[in-house]
Amino acid sequence: MxxxxxxxxxxxxxxxxxxxxxxxxxxxxxxxxxxxxxxxxxxxPKGTEHFMSDIHGEYEAFCHILNNCSGVIREKTERIFRGRLSAEEQDEICTLIYYPKEKLSLLKKEKDVNREWYRATLELMLEIARDLSSKYTRSKVRKAMPPDYAYIIDELLHAQPDEDKNQVRYHNNILETVIRVDADDFVISLAQLIKRLAVDRLHIVGDIFDRGSSAEKILDLLMRHPCVDIEWGNHDILWMGAACGSQACIANVVRNCIKYRTMATLESGYGISLRKLTLNAQTLYPTLSPMEAALKAITVIQFKLEGQVILRNAEYNMNDRLILHTIDLEQGTFLSEGERYQLNDTLFPTLDPKAPYTLTDREQEIIDELTAAFQGSARLKEHVTFLYEHGGMVVRCNGNLLYHGCVPMTDDGGFATVYLFGEQLSGKAYFDAAEEIARHAFFGQSKNIKGLDFMWYLWCAELSPLCGRKIKTFERAFCDDKRAWHEEKNPYYKYYHEVFTCEKILREFGLDPDTSHIINGHTPVRTKEGELPIRAEGKLMVIDGGFCEKYHDTTGIAGYTLIYNSHGLRLKAHHPFRSVEEALRENHDIISDSEIVETAPHRVMVADxxxxxxxxxxxxxxxxxxxxxxxxxxxxxxx
Known part of the structure; x- marks a missing residue:
């Protein structure tokens, strides 16, 4: 004083x-x-962290990996009950933990689920819970318990044998009462606790949306998770931009949903109707099926809106993506990066050669109606609010740097400079500014067209930290010559194999380059071609292993989970998931191959x-x- x-x-x-x-x-x-x-x-000991990336709407597979905790529950079960339970018995107890309600219902139809079965099963589940709870304080374990049974579970987990066996009798009495009163609900609650204790924190390194059919269900699931953070991916920012009101983002979202046949996400999941678009498209392209016509109609709208964004923002340096004005319908060609290519389709009834980036009155009416629907969807607003509240461009956590795409770089390996809202920015400063603009686009009192345009830029620009490659959507849609399809990547994807580059990035974001790691998503690892997820001598890990079913043939696996526990870092490569029904009936689990990335020199404690x-x-x-x-x-x- x-x-x-x-x-x-x-x-x-x-x-x-x-x-x-x-x-x-x-x-x-x-x-x-x-x-x-x-x-x-x-x-x-520190709690266990799980890192997953590029889920792309694959709800069932994602849900199963959350339920089996990336194989950790099976590993615990095998270790605890080796020599005591058969493989089939271990499979059954695991499936019961993954899907307790559904598995109980099925078991009751198949066999006599009696008092003895409940007693034996609850004892096994308590043993697993007791093992998992050993690394946490009793207070933290208590908070993780379902409130209705917290006191009872706490007593059962910590009952100790004494000289007169009073504790044993007490324990038995509790179990008998539970079985008599509401055994099923207790089994479900205990399974919930086991899964909660197996994973202390979940990191989603981007791309929840697109390609798969149930992104909205994944977000519902994540909103119930007790401890999760999300590093925005380019597909996430696209939907976030659509919810903000960016019409270029909205057109891209609708096109992706039609292209990947995930319209149910829009229509059933978020209450956004495509009826007006589809009806208009059928009058424009009567020889095409309704969905093919809708896809073409929204594609043309998309290119017009993107052209408007590029023309409004000269600082984006994306004029090479302006293609509509280069179309020669008589010759059936277009210009891409200085070379003329043949179009595979020359029917463009809404394209005005004198004003190629101007929407027709009908197109404007359609996109305005879609904009109102996106901004009026309560469920979409709830999900996007969750992405903002639990996410960001980058996260630093326990010596790990997490981001989805890239740190944009120049050809000589320096950090690329981007001119943004009057400032020259690179590295961490660029990430910080990009996140601030993205937040203002959603939460700001007044909608700034420049901010909405930037949401689209983050989705698809070569210098976007969430993308990092030159997107060739027009070429892939309207040209059969695959030479035009090549999407040049930012030099980051060459340099991130080097230890020097990764250490420079870690220093830029305030982390110790000697002990820290970069965890990256976005680019599928072609495992079947011998590509490895570990780069720069272990400094960087790419954990996009093709979670989406459409990538399974490309990667040869069905996704990665990186696990960081008190013993070090471990990477799990998952085989494809069949179905929940098969998991329930046959106790089928996702097979996961485990690889130790790094063993800690000493056990990592909370103090670290x-x-x-x-x-x-x-x-x-x-x-x-x-x-x-x-x-x-x-x-x-x-x-």
Missing amino acids: TIDHKGGIVMDTNQKYLRLLSEKYPTLRSLTREIINLNAILNL TDDGEKIKENIESLQDLLYRYRSGEIRQKKI
């Missing part, structure tokens, strides 16, 4: 904070108890984590308060 010029006492900021802290810990006893508790937490640093800061403040209590500078309260 200090004395002011009138002789009065002025509290410093720290003392004000300590007085506020004393409201929470009003006595020496409450204070010392918290210091002891926090110090104990520092000496526990970001949370540990915060706890240490809290302990320091508490110890300061303790000193002031003992010195009498701050008085304890009488309770």
Whole structure:
């Protein structure tokens, strides 16, 4: 504290904070108890983190991997019950944990699910839960329990044999009562706890949307997850831009849904009708099927709207993507990057050669109606709000740097400079500014056309941190010559194989290059061709293993999960998932091949984590308060 010029006492900021802290810990006893508790937490093993990327609407496979915790539950089951349970019995207990409600219903039809079965099954599940809970405080485990059964589960997990076997009888009595009163609900609650304890934190490294059919169900699932963060992918930002009202983003979203036959996501999932688009398309292209006609109609609208964005924003340097004005319908050609190619279709009834990027009145009416539908969808708004609240362009967590796409670079390996809203930006500053603009596009009081345009830029620009390649949508849609399809990638994808580059990126984002890693998604790893997900001697990991079914032939697997627990980093490559029905009937699981990426030189404790640093800061403040209590500078309260 200090004395002011009138002789009065002025509290410093720290003392004000300590007085506020004393409201929470009003006595020496409450204070010392918290210091002891926090110090104990520092000496526990760190919780398990799972990293997944590029889910692309594959709900059933994603749901199963969440349920089996990327194979961790099976590993625990095999370790705990090796030599005690047969492989078939282990399979059944795992499936019951993954899908407790559905599996119970099926078992009751197939065999006698009686008191003895419940008793044996609950004992097995409790043993798994007890093993998983050993790395957490009792308080944290209690918070993870379903509230209705928290007290009962807590007692069962911590019952210890004693000389007179009172605890054993107590334990047995609880189980017998549970079985008699509501065994099914208790099994479901215990399965929920096991899955919660197996994964402490989930990281989604981008691209929840597009290609697969149920992105909205995945978001519903993630919204119920207790601890998740999301690093935005280019497909995510596209839907976010559509929800903000960017018409270029909306046209791209609709085109993707029609192209990948996922219209149900729009129509059933978000209540966005394509009826007006489809009816108009059938009058324009009567020889095509309704969906083919709708795809072509929205594609033309998309290219016109994208052209408008590019013409409004010269700083994007994307004039090479302006193609409509180069079309020669008489010759049936177009110009791409200085070379003329043959069109595979010359029917463009809404294209005005004198104003190729201007929508017809009917096209404008359609896109305006779609814009109102996107902005009026309550469920889409809820999901996009969740993406903003739990996500960002980049996340730093426990020595790992997570981002979806790339850190844009120049041909010589430097950070690329982007001119953005009057500023020259690169590296971390570019990421920070991009995130700020994206947030303002959704939460800002007034909608700025420049901000909406930038959402589209993030979706598809070569210098976008979420994309990093030159998208050739027009060429792929209207040209059969595959030479025109080549999509040039940003130099980042060449340089990220080098240790020097990865260390430079880690330093740029404030991480220790000697101990930290980059975790990347976006580009499918062609495992079947011998490509490896681990780059730059382990400094960088690409975890896009083709989760989407459409990529299985390309990658040869069905996705990766990176697991970071107290022992180190481990990568799991998943084989394709068949179906929930087969999982239930045959106890079929996703087969996962495990590879150790890095073993920690010593077991990683909470003290070594970001949370540990915060706890240490809290302990320091508490110890300061303790000193002031003992010195009498701050008085304890009488309770």
